Amino acid sequence: MKTITATNFHFPNQKSFYKGKVRDVYNINDEMLVMIVSDRVSAFDIVLPRGIPYKGQMLNQIAAHFMKATADIVPNWIMGVPHPMVSAGKLCEPFKVEMVIRGYLSGHAWREYKSGKREICGVRLPEGMHENDKFHEPFITPTTKADVGHDEDISKSDIIKKGLVSKEHYEQLEHYTRMLFKRGTEMAAKRGLILVDTKYEFGLHDGKIYLIDEIHTPDSSRYFYKEGYEDRQKKKEHQKQLSKEFLREWLIANDFQGLEGQKLPVMTDEVVTAISNRYMVSEGAEPEKAIEQSVLKFLGEHSLVKG
Numbered sequence: 201m202k203t204i205t206a207t208n209f210h211f212p213n214q215k216s217f218y219k220g221k222v223r224d225v226y227n228i229n230d231e232m233l234v235m236i237v238s239d240r241v242s243a244f245d246i247v248l249p250r251g252i253p254y255k256g257q258m259l260n261q262i263a264a265h266f267m268k269a270t271a272d273i274v275p276n277w278i279m280g281v282p283h284p285m286v287s288a289g290k291l292c293e294p295f296k297v298e299m300v301i302r303g304y305l306s307g308h309a310w311r312e313y314k315s316g317k318r319e320i321c322g323v324r325l326p327e328g329m330h331e332n333d334k335f336h337e338p339f340i341t342p343t344t345k346a347d348v349g350h351d352e353d354i355s356k357s358d359i360i361k362k363g364l365v366s367k368e369h370y371e372q373l374e375h376y377t378r379m380l381f382k383r384g385t386e387m388a389a390k391r392g393l394i395l396v397d398t399k400y401e402f403g404l405h406d407g408k409i410y411l412i413d414e415i416h417t418p419d420s421s422r423y424f425y426k427e428g429y430e431d432r433q434k435k436k437e438h439q440k441q442l443s444k445e446f447l448r449e450w451l452i453a454n455d456f457q458g459l460e461g462q463k464l465p466v467m468t469d470e471v472v473t474a475i476s477n478r479y480m481v482s483e484g485a486e487p488e489k490a491i492e493q494s495v496l497k498f499l500g501e502h503s504l505v506k507g
Contacts, residue, residue, distance in 0.1 A: 203239035203251030204285065209492055213504055221247050222259075222419065227291060228504050233277070234288045234495055237263075237414075241475065243447050244458030245351060250467045253476045257284035263414035270383050274376045276411040277403065282498035283491050292403030292410050296345055296364045297354065299377040302397040303338040303385070305329050306422055307445055309397070322355030332396075332424070332439050338381055340374060343399075372409055373402055384416050388423060393442065396422040418442055447475060 206224070213229040221242040226234040237260040239251035261284055267276045279289040302309055309320060310331045318325050321341040342359060343351040356374075360367050377400055388395040398421035401413040414420050423442040432439055451457065454465035 203253050204236075204256060204488065204491075205238055205240050205251040207236050207238070207488065207491070209488075209495070211492075211495060211499065213499075221245070222256075223413075228499060231291060232279070232288055232499075232502065232504060233291050234286060234499075236286050236491060238285075241444075241447070243444060243451055244456070246458045246464070248467060249464065250472050252472060255476065259414060259417045259419055260285050260287055262417045263287070266384070266387075266416040267411065269387065270380055270411070270415065273379045273383060274402075274409065274411045276415075277405070279502070280498055283494035286491060286495060288495070288498055290405045290410060292405040292412050294345070294401060294403040294412060295369070295373065297342045297359055297373075298345055298351065298399045298401055299373055300341045300343055300397065300399045301338050301377050301381045302341060303335060303381070304394075304396045304424075305331060305333045305335065306396050306439075307448075309341065321353050322357060330433075330436060332433060338378070340377055345401075369409070376400070376402065376409070376411070380411070380415070384421070387416075389426065392426050394424040394426050394429060396424055396441070398422070419444055 206219075209226065211226055211228060211234065215227040215230055217227070218225040222238055222240050224236040224238060226236075228234060237256040239253065239256045241248050241250075241252045241255060260281065264278060264281045264287060267278050270276070277289040277292050278287050281287050305313060305325075312320055313325060313329065314331070318327070323339050323341065340356075342354055342356065344354050344364070345351060354364075356370065359365050359370060365373065380400055381395065381398065384398065385395045395416070398416060400411060400415060402409055403412045404410070422445060425440040425442075429439060450471070451465065456462045456464055
């Protein structure tokens with residue numbers, strides 16, 4: 201099955217190119233970003249060696265759906281989706297933090313709690329909690345944004361003290377984060393799911409805050425199946441979930457957590473297929489030429505292809 205793990209386009213008026221963990225981002229005339237969601241997959245902030253069929257287009261289309269569904273809460277950067285793997289929109293200056301919000305003690309938060317920590321990002325956690333227990337109310341655990349290496353937990357006070365985000369802007373980001381999580385929780389419930397935790401990224405464009413990157417995808421969010429949650433929790437069983445946690449668990453079981461000296465386990469065809477099957481399958485990734493033609497058409501419609 202074909203995967204797209206790297207792109208090398210040269211679009212008209214292209215100013216720069218940035219390769220993220222999963223996304224390839226093209227700056228068009230310092231006005232627009234063309235974001236191609238590749239089939240790369242990352243865990244523990246490490247890009248794994250093999251691409252996952254169907255992953256890019258599914259993440260891109262899920263994110264576009266939720267961007268549209270939350271545009272009444274906060275404006276977002278997307279102007280169009282010219283191809284299943286591509287979003288294009290306003291070029292924003294990203295804030296230097298990611299806004300993580302958690303409704304349940306899962307994933308990274310649980311690993312920290314299990315190790316004995318009772319404070320995350322300046323927030324005190326109660327004693328006696330178990331994995332996947334629901335918090336009294338969702339709380340925000342921001343992280344720094346790392347281009348290379350690991351994102352790091354950081355408190356609100358340290359963000360403001362270090363000047364990463366102004367107090368006024370940070371409080372607005374907190375407000376948007378809570379409102380987006382509330383909407384995501386409501387939308388998930390209608391599909392029999394629980395939105396456990398997620399992250400949001402924001403940026404500035406002409407002095408205005410915009411939601412950027414992705415939202416409520418299986419890569420940026422964790423979902424539990426609502427049916428049976430309470431029963432599984434009482435029995436202290438693993439929750440049935442939709443997220444990348446299964447991939448992290450596979451890596452941990454094979455002695456890899458992205459730490460120095462650890463070696464990535466071999467990703468066999470069976471492993472790649474199993475990961476792909478966790479994502480919603482459509483018609484399959486189209487060839488690179490189709491992406492290029494779709495983007496060129498979109499840029500032409502926005503007068504960013506001259507001559």
